[in-house]
Amino acid sequence: MDTSGYMSLFLEESREHLDNINNKLLLLEKDNQDSGIIDDIFRSAHTLKGMAGTMGFNSVASLTHSMESVLDEVRKNQLFLSPSVIDLLFQCYDFLELCLKDIELVGDDSQRDPKALEDSLRQLVAKKPDNDISPAEPVQQHTKGASPKASTMELDEYQKDIIKQSEMQGYNTFEIKIVLVSDCLLKSARAYIVFRELETLGEIIASNPSAEDLEDELFGNSFSLILVTSSDINAVRRVLDQITELESIEINQIESGSSVHTDQDTDTTANAAAADSSSKRKLGQSIRVDIERLDLLMNLVSELIIVKNRIQNENYYRQDKNISESVEYLGRVTTDLHDAVMKVRMVPVEIVFNRFPRIVRNLARETNKSVELITRGANTEVDRTIIDELSEPLIHLIRNAVDHGLETREERIASGKPETGVIILNAYHEGNNVVIEVTDDGRGIDLSKIREQIIMKGLASEEAAMEMDEARLITYIFNTGFTTSENVSNISGRGVGLDVVKTSIESLGGVVEVSTAAGKGTSFHIRLPITLSIIKALLVKVADEKYALPFGNVIELMEARQSQITRLKKQELIRFRSHLIPVIRLDRLLECPRKRKSDSDRMIMVVVKKGDKTYALVVDDLIGQQEIVIKSLGKYLSDVQIVSGATILGDGSIALILDINHVA
Amino acid sequence: MSKKIMIVDDALFMRMMIRNILTKNGYDVIAEAENGAVAVEKYKNTNPDLVIMDITMPEVNGIEAVRMIKKINKNAKIIMCSAMGQREMVFESLQAGAKDFILKPFQAERVLDAVKKATSY
Numbered sequence: 136m137d138t139s140g141y142m143s144l145f146l147e148e149s150r151e152h153l154d155n156i157n158n159k160l161l162l163l164e165k166d167n168q169d170s171g172i173i174d175d176i177f178r179s180a181h182t183l184k185g186m187a188g189t190m191g192f193n194s195v196a197s198l199t200h201s202m203e204s205v206l207d208e209v210r211k212n213q214l215f216l217s218p219s220v221i222d223l224l225f226q227c228y229d230f231l232e233l234c235l236k237d238i239e240l241v242g243d244d245s246q247r248d249p250k251a252l253e254d255s256l257r258q259l260v261a262k263k264p265d266n267d268i269s270p271a272e273p274v275q276q277h278t279k280g281a282s283p284k285a286s287t288m289e290l291d292e293y294q295k296d297i298i299k300q301s302e303m304q305g306y307n308t309f310e311i312k313i314v315l316v317s318d319c320l321l322k323s324a325r326a327y328i329v330f331r332e333l334e335t336l337g338e339i340i341a342s343n344p345s346a347e348d349l350e351d352e353l354f355g356n357s358f359s360l361i362l363v364t365s366s367d368i369n370a371v372r373r374v375l376d377q378i379t380e381l382e383s384i385e386i387n388q389i390e391s392g393s394s395v396h397t398d399q400d401t402d403t404t405a406n407a408a409a410a411d412s413s414s415k416r417k418l419g420q421s422i423r424v425d426i427e428r429l430d431l432l433m434n435l436v437s438e439l440i441i442v443k444n445r446i447q448n449e450n451y452y453r454q455d456k457n458i459s460e461s462v463e464y465l466g467r468v469t470t471d472l473h474d475a476v477m478k479v480r481m482v483p484v485e486i487v488f489n490r491f492p493r494i495v496r497n498l499a500r501e502t503n504k505s506v507e508l509i510t511r512g513a514n515t516e517v518d519r520t521i522i523d524e525l526s527e528p529l530i531h532l533i534r535n536a537v538d539h540g541l542e543t544r545e546e547r548i549a550s551g552k553p554e555t556g557v558i559i560l561n562a563y564h565e566g567n568n569v570v571i572e573v574t575d576d577g578r579g580i581d582l583s584k585i586r587e588q589i590i591m592k593g594l595a596s597e598e599a600a601m602e603m604d605e606a607r608l609i610t611y612i613f614n615t616g617f618t619t620s621e622n623v624s625n626i627s628g629r630g631v632g633l634d635v636v637k638t639s640i641e642s643l644g645g646v647v648e649v650s651t652a653a654g655k656g657t658s659f660h661i662r663l664p665i666t667l668s669i670i671k672a673l674l675v676k677v678a679d680e681k682y683a684l685p686f687g688n689v690i691e692l693m694e695a696r697q698s699q700i701t702r703l704k705k706q707e708l709i710r711f712r713s714h715l716i717p718v719i720r721l722d723r724l725l726e727c728p729r730k731r732k733s734d735s736d737r738m739i740m741v742v743v744k745k746g747d748k749t750y751a752l753v754v755d756d757l758i759g760q761q762e763i764v765i766k767s768l769g770k771y772l773s774d775v776q777i778v779s780g781a782t783i784l785g786d787g788s789i790a791l792i793l794d795i796n797h798v799a
Numbered sequence: 800m801s802k803k804i805m806i807v808d809d810a811l812f813m814r815m816m817i818r819n820i821l822t823k824n825g826y827d828v829i830a831e832a833e834n835g836a837v838a839v840e841k842y843k844n845t846n847p848d849l850v851i852m853d854i855t856m857p858e859v860n861g862i863e864a865v866r867m868i869k870k871i872n873k874n875a876k877i878i879m880c881s882a883m884g885q886r887e888m889v890f891e892s893l894q895a896g897a898k899d900f901i902l903k904p905f906q907a908e909r910v911l912d913a914v915k916k917a918t919s920y
Contacts, residue, residue, distance in 0.1 A: 321902060323890075324886070324889045324893060324900060327890065377916045377919070379899055379901075379916055380909070380912075
């Protein structure tokens with residue numbers, strides 16, 4: 136069978152299941168008695184096995200099979216889930232992850248040999264006293280034995296009571312399972328017909344999913360319900376047979392007292408899955424879309440915005456009221472469309488956050504520290520392109536926090552802190568930005584050590600270093616090769632890291648800031664734009680060239696006279712709300728040749744902020760504000776820092792986008 | 800005896816299509832109507848076994864027509880025929896008493912299945 140077409144789906148789903156295994160293993164570490172979690176891991180391993188088997192990835196299939204055997208022993212309470220067992224399962228997870236990477240890169244997992252792990256797993260199974268189970272035992276039986284109670288929907292006391300009473304009055308109770316044809320459209324209306332027709336016979340006292348969910352179409356292809364009726368099973372069947380687009384109808388008479396009993400062969404895995412889905416929070420229906428298609432869609436929206444800007448630039452439309460109204464409407468629709476596409480591209484930071492519990496756990500073990508990771512705002516949404524870039528810097532910060540930030544157990548106890556250190560990972564929206572904070576309650580950054588290093592490395596003179604305030608000092612930790620840690624561990628301390636964090640965050644158009652309090656902890660704030668591809672910008676003219684300034688940086692526009700500028704050494708300054716701020720002449724900075732000198736001494740300045748600093752940029756003219764589409768300059772110009780990209784304006788001309796972080 | 804069926808749709812094309820499907824399979828199309836008002840009149844005169852009713856039509860729409868026909872004969876059997884994306888309308892007509900619905904663009908088997916099930920009891 137040619138399976139290549141399913142590859143991306145396989146990878147994606149496998150990743151989800153692996154993530155699930157990882158998360159659930161972490162939960163198991165906290166509570167190794169929860170059979171629900173074990174079931175969950177079992178299911179994921181089982182699904183992985185099935186998928187990998189179909190695709191011909193034998194290492195994955197073989198290892199997951201061995202994992203199943205062990206998990207099954209655990210489920211049957213024949214194997215105690217000791218930390219060493221969990222460790223082994225974690226190793227399996229690591230192995231599977233490597234396999235998936237191989238599959239992704241070279242399309243094959245045959246390079247990885249799971250034999251060692253399988254042997255260890257087999258030993259676990261063999262170790263238990265009465266070993267009579269061969270690892271090759273068919274899986275289907277495991278599933279069946281495991282969930283006898285999952286054979287039907289759960290009824291509350293009230294519903295059980297109704298069944299009991301109706302029984303006494305001679306009514307019949309049927310559990311009916313309906314499967315709709317796979318291409319059934321408007322399933323909710325179909326379900327409505329089923330309900331309506333059945334209600335001509337009696338009363339429906341329960342359904343799974345609930346009637347509301349059925350009406351909102353929040354269900355797959357099947358649903359079950361319980362009908363109390365005076366009619367017999369044939370009458371019920373006759374009514375249901377009249378309804379079209381039903382794939383299968385399963386009717387079982389049930390009795391009160393014991394739980395619902397069925398004499399037909401029910402598919403336990405399906406039921407387990409149903410139970411599982413009902414326990415999760417309600418999810419809307421969703422479809423998977425290749426990220427490339429979304430990028431394409433975004434590009435098209437970008438093009439649309441360019442065309443819209445172009446139409447709005449044309450003057451002729453203003454003369455005709457109809458046209459101008461339409462153009463305005465077009466503008467609004469385009470903006471809405473842009474928003475909608477943006478939303479589609481948004482993914483929760485959860486995707487990145489999910490990896491961290493595991494990392495923290497491993498780091499804590501390596502450093503022999505007790506660490507608790509708290510994540511908040513995991514469902515904060517960020518553009519997909521940002522998510523991908525976010526992982527590395529965050530891992531750096533978390534490593535730093537565990538290794539440098541938090542003290543050893545002994546130190547913590549000695550300083551009267553709880554033994555367990557806390558790292559808080561927090562994400563939230565703020566305006567057009569998303570903020571991610573990594574906070575630890577450790578020892579804080581030692582400012583005197585920073586000062587020492589500054590002097591030692593000759594980054595500033597001794598006097599200058601002594602004069603620096605806290606905020607100034609702390610920015611030095613982002614310098615290359617800077618470390619306050621005396622001993623280099625294999626986790627961190629080599630002085631690479633924070634500078635990498637800073638550059639990667641800045642390349643995303645974000646900023647990273649740090650605050651610290653001695654003995655109380657350190658906090659890193661990362662501020663990122665929600666999206667990267669379309670921004671609002673102020674268009675200005677410098678000499679004859681057009682430039683775009685990101686709106687997020689612009690504070691104010693002002694007009695000034697030459698005489699208002701003062702000088703301090705060589706730096707020109709101007710008063711802005713009781714502060715003197717540096718004046719930057721863009722024409723000089725950008726080396727724009729000016730054809731003729733302007734005769735007026737009035738100057739237009741754009742006040743911009745970069746972090747907590749403000750600058751006044753001198754421009755020649757203001758064009759206006761506009762949504763602009765960022766096009767990258769490409770690799771050829773990648774070392775140009777002052778320009779972060781370019782955009783095509785409505786009239787077809789090109790404006791360069793200035794990166795304020797590098798202008799000032 | 801073959802079942803008598805009335806087709807209501809404002810599009811001649813749709814009526815033709817449904818008629819072809821039905822007559823080929825032994826049903827007797829005794830009437831056609833191009834809107835709800837005509838449908839109600841013809842229902843009175845011809846008393847078909849089953850009505851296939853479009854929802855969106857000029858003058859009197861399908862849902863109204865269902866209500867009116869149900870007043871004439873509360874056991875009237877009506878199958879709605881709707882385009883996709885008319886969820887609310889489908890629900891409304893089901894509540895008004897339509898027996899079943901088929902969605903355009905439809906397959907012949909679906910139409911026949913619905914007609915067969917609706918007329919067999």
